[in-house]
Amino acid sequence: MLALRLPLEGVETSFPDEDACRRRLAEVHWSNEPSCIRCASRDIGYLKTRDMFRCKSCGYQFSHRIGTPLEGAHVHLRTWFHFAEIIIISYAYSPAESWRAGSSLRATLKLSHATVVKRRRYLRETLMEPDGGFVGRCICPEQVALPAGIEPGTMAHFSWAQEAVIDRFLRRPPRLPPDRARSSPD
Ligand SMILES: [Zn+2]
Known part of the structure; x- marks a missing residue:
């Protein structure tokens, strides 16, 4: 994807x-x-x-x-x-x-x-x-490696891609500028 x-x-x-x-x-x-x-x-x-x-x-x-x-x-x-x-x-x-x-x-x-x-x-x-x-x-220069056992073009591939998109764009915390990142609590 x-x-x-x-x-x-x-x-x-x-x-x-x-x-x-x-x-x-x-x-x-x-x-x-x-x-x-x-x-x-x-x-x-x-x-x-x-x-x-x-x-x-x-x-x-x-x-x-x-x-x-x-x-x-x-x-x-x-x-x-x-x-x-x-x-x-x-x-x-x-x-x-x-x-x-x-x-x-x-x-x-x-x-x-x-x-x-x-x-x-x-x-x-x-x-x-x-x-x-x-x-x-x-x-889109990055290459995406499919997890082992998932064949390209299959339903499993589609489901994996959907989950990966959600993970990447919704769950990933936004990147903070360096000064804010340093002062934020862990
Ligand atoms: Zn020429």
Whole structure:
């Protein structure tokens, strides 16, 4: 279940800025080795001022999103990651309810209604793909080991996953900032 593979600290901490999201995108899309989409060369430089890759063989410049499903979507990567995280967690809680929170999504993500509707449709579809699709693979790096004796895809697997989600998101005590954690009684 995708929710169990989200980073424990959440997207907010694991991907603290747009740069971190770009690095993750390159890791998932190119295994960290960008290649030119025109000539396939792997001799690629990065133009920091333009935030573009540049092929040293043919001079072609391309963005980090090119060739990914997020190409052409003018929303920050971090917003995409947050959006997907919200959908994954709400789906884990309640599949039937997970698609309804349009107004809270607009406020949290600071997106227009039209953008929320369009992006949510895409995310709903891609996150259902095996392994969570491209965005799922970006934000769910953790591997989840099934307990011994539980076969993937069985009812036992489903029950175990349900319990693990409850354990992770409901029973786990919230992380406190260091100063409060130190002063709290044991
Ligand atoms: Zn090239």
